[in-house]
Amino acid sequence: MESQKTQAGRGGARLIIAFWATLLPCLGGAQALPDRVSQFSPGPDAGFGQSAFPGCVLGLPTGNVDPTQPCQDPSRILSLGTGGSITLAFDNNWIVNGPGPDFTIFENPFQPVGFPDQSFAETAIVSVSEDGTTWTTIPYNFVDPGTTGGLLQKSCYSGLAGLNAVYSNPSNGISAYNPAVSGGDAFDLTSVGLTRTRFIRLTDTGTTGPTQIQAPSGSIINDYGNALNPPPSAGFDLNAVVAIHTSPRSASVRREDWELYE
Numbered sequence: 001m002e003s004q005k006t007q008a009g010r011g012g013a014r015l016i017i018a019f020w021a022t023l024l025p026c027l028g029g030a031q032a033l034p035d036r037v038s039q040f041s042p043g044p045d046a047g048f049g050q051s052a053f054p055g056c057v058l059g060l061p062t063g064n065v066d067p068t069q070p071c072q073d074p075s076r077i078l079s080l081g082t083g084g085s086i087t088l089a090f091d092n093n094w095i096v097n098g099p100g101p102d103f104t105i106f107e108n109p110f111q112p113v114g115f116p117d118q119s120f121a122e123t124a125i126v127s128v129s130e131d132g133t134t135w136t137t138i139p140y141n142f143v144d145p146g147t148t149g150g151l152l153q154k155s156c157y158s159g160l161a162g163l164n165a166v167y168s169n170p171s172n173g174i175s176a177y178n179p180a181v182s183g184g185d186a187f188d189l190t191s192v193g194l195t196r197t198r199f200i201r202l203t204d205t206g207t208t209g210p211t212q213i214q215a216p217s218g219s220i221i222n223d224y225g226n227a228l229n230p231p232p233s234a235g236f237d238l239n240a241v242v243a244i245h246t247s248p249r250s251a252s253v254r255r256e257d258w259e260l261y262e
């Protein structure tokens with residue numbers, strides 16, 4: 001006769017198998033939005049969007065099919081201020097390194113009429129972290145155009161958020177999760193050799209004044225927004241962050257439970 005302990009063990013195993021059967025269809029799948037803001041340190045001349053904070057940065061992007069008419073709704077945009085920073089946390093999902101870009105950041109740059117190679121950009125440095133403590137910065141650069149071009153040229157900038165116009169909007173059917181059509185600036189964890197992340201931090205690139213940041217090229221990052229930086233909307237204006245490739249975080253926790261049981 002089986003002991004009560006053995007019967008209880010089999011019941012537990014059946015429960016766990018049933019749990020995994022429910023969970024497996026969800027694995028490796030759903031796209032996700034951030035669950036919360038874990039840090040916000042506005043720089044000077046911020047304020048725009050703070051009346052709707054944090055909801056203004058936790059939803060889908062609110063772009064426009066016309067890249068010369070970006071979102072300027074303070075209920076959907078948060079200005080970081082000069083040199084300000086913000087960290088978005090994904091609690092329910094890991095952002096994982098899948099094929100191609102893994103997450104996209106949406107600011108509200110606008111494209112001058114008739115010049116798709118140009119952008120009125122207010123840029124931010126992007127960093128990622130698995131635990132909120134150890135950070136890895138996405139490689140970036142800025143090359144001052146000198147006398148050969150203008151700061152509006154998108155080719156001056158690489159690896160920074162805030163460069164490309166936003167097209168996706170819940171009302172226009174353009175998916176926020178398809179970087180081929182969404183607009184915004186998409187990033188690939190392959191660029192930093194990571195398999196997953198959970199926190200994304202954006203740091204406004206400051207000005208050519210006291211908050212200046214020197215790019216690897218040796219140039220001080222001088223995005224076009226530096227020339228026109230009026231309060232309360234100075235610096236990078238965050239609209240949304242979306243995760244393209246994810247896996248449920250709860251699965252990892254449950255996997256630990258399973259190993260304990262074994």
Ligand SMILES: [Ca+2]
Nearest residue numbers: 097098100188
């Ligand atoms: Ca990837």
Ligand SMILES: [Ca+2]
Nearest residue numbers: 108109122237
């Ligand atoms: Ca802007």
Ligand SMILES: [Ca+2]
Nearest residue numbers: 233234235237
């Ligand atoms: Ca701004």
